Amino acid sequence: MVNGYKPTSLKEALDTLAKESVTPYAGGTDLMIKPDENATYLFLNKVPEMKNIVEDKEYIRIGAACTFTDIIENELTPAILKEAVSHIAAPAIRNLGTVGGNICNGSSKADSAMIFFATDSKLRLVSNRGERVIPITEFYLGRKKTTLDKDELLVEILMSRKGLNNYYYKKVGERNALAISRVSFAAVLNVEAGTIANCMIAFGAVSDVVIRRADIDAMLIGKTIEDAKAVKEEYLAAYDQAIVPIRGRISAEYRKTVCMNLLRDFLESNGI
Ligand SMILES: Cc1cc2nc3c(=O)[nH]c(=O)nc-3n(C[C@H](O)[C@H](O)[C@H](O)COP(=O)(O)OP(=O)(O)OC[C@H]3O[C@@H](n4cnc5c(N)ncnc54)[C@H](O)[C@@H]3O)c2cc1C
Incomplete structure (x- = not known):
């Protein structure tokens, strides 16, 4: 039996959260893996x-x-x-x-x-x-x-709203479907008036927190594709240092190799 409050407005939800000891509950697909019978939940699915x-x-x-x-x-x-x-x-x-x-x-x-x-x-x-x-x-x-x-x-x-059209996404899991990520990678790159206007890269499932290093990506911003090629190895070396995978069921070496392969593939797909 799951107990809780079912607010029908944000104000009601926030009032309850401020006054009661409740756990926000959206879809429950993470929470219900380890249900807590003593918990009181704040159901969010009726908050317009x-x-x-x-x-x-x-x-x-x-x-x-x-x-x-x-x-x-x-x-x-x-x-x-x-x-x-x-x-x-x-x-x-x-x-x-x-x-x-x-x-x-x-x-x-x-x-x-x-x-x-x-x-x-x-x-x-x-x-x-x-x-x-x-x-x-x-x-x-x-x-x-x-x-x-x-x-x-x-x-x-x-x-x-803008600048997300040219993207690259790969999820590497145990299977093609129904798999939790072993490594996930997403990147967005935009060229405007001949130079790289933005480059945003993230690696998931590698470290405790998703890796996003805007400082490294800044190496490519403002450059033409030709100039980006000239700093490519330096850029890859910076990520090679920045990516420190955690060990788990999957070895850290495997995760690192996959990350670097995906990063190279993303650059090559953009002519870098
Ligand atoms: C079989 C299975 C397969 C899965 N596969 C994947 C997968 O491929 N990829 C993936 O990313 N995940 C996967 N998941 C994990 C899960 O489905 C996701 O993380 C999902 O997004 C959790 O959302 P939820 O609404 O169910 O969260 P809930 O279980 O309701 O809540 C999760 C946590 O967030 C808090 N919370 C929820 N909403 C809010 C809010 N608005 N404000 C503050 N706190 C909040 C809750 O208190 C709780 O701590 C899988 C889970 C299962 C059971």
């Missing part, structure tokens, strides 16, 4: 402010309680996110699992969270005290550790 996908001038704003199926079916969803989400689990999990749960569970294997890193997306965190919008890179403090305060909810993810 967290269920929308809309756009404004700058961003596509994705409600944290949108399921993966909602995201796949929405025409505003950028192709890079749609592709990654389509590879998550199977339809039954995609019908329940949400992007908010994927981000807040704090795992570097979270496939949609990794895309939000590769697209420099922002998170809108709200409590009764107010709200803050932070880059996703500032949300994670370590494995399963986030900056989310006890009285806060992740309400929306803000993805840039």
Whole structure:
């Protein structure tokens, strides 16, 4: 038996979160792996402010309680996110699992969270005290550790509307379908007026937190493809140092080799 509150507005959800000892519950696909019979849950799936996908001038704003199926079916969803989400689990999990749960569970294997890193997306965190919008890179403090305060909810993810069309995405798992990532990789690169306007790369399932090194990617920004070729080995060497995989069921050496192969393939696919 799962006990809890079912707020029907964001205000009601935040009031309950501020007053009671409750655990936010979106799709439950992570929480129900280890159900806590003593817990009281705050069900988020009837909070309309967290269920929308809309756009404004700058961003596509994705409600944290949108399921993966909602995201796949929405025409505003950028192709890079749609592709990654389509590879998550199977339809039954995609019908329940949400992007908010994927981000807040704090795992570097979270496939949609990794895309939000590769697209420099922002998170809108709200409590009764107010709200803050932070880059996703500032949300994670370590494995399963986030900056989310006890009285806060992740309400929306803000993805840039522009510049995400030329992307590269690969998920390496044990099988082609129904697999948790062993390594995941996403990258976006745009050339405008002959020079690289942006280059954003993320590696998931490699370290405790998704790896996103804007400082290394800056080596390519402002360069022509020819000039980028000239610094390619230096760029690869910087990532070779930056990627320090954790050991698990999969060896650190394997993860590192896959990361570097994917990075090279991404560069080559862009003529670098
Ligand atoms: C069989 C199976 C296969 C899976 N395959 C994949 C896969 O391929 N790729 C992948 O990335 N994941 C996979 N998962 C993991 C899981 O489905 C995802 O992480 C999913 O996104 C979790 O979302 P949820 O809504 O179910 O989260 P929940 O279980 O409801 O919550 C997860 C955590 O986030 C917190 N939370 C949820 N929403 C909010 C919010 N808005 N604000 C604050 N805190 C919040 C909860 O309190 C909890 O701590 C799989 C799970 C299963 C069971």
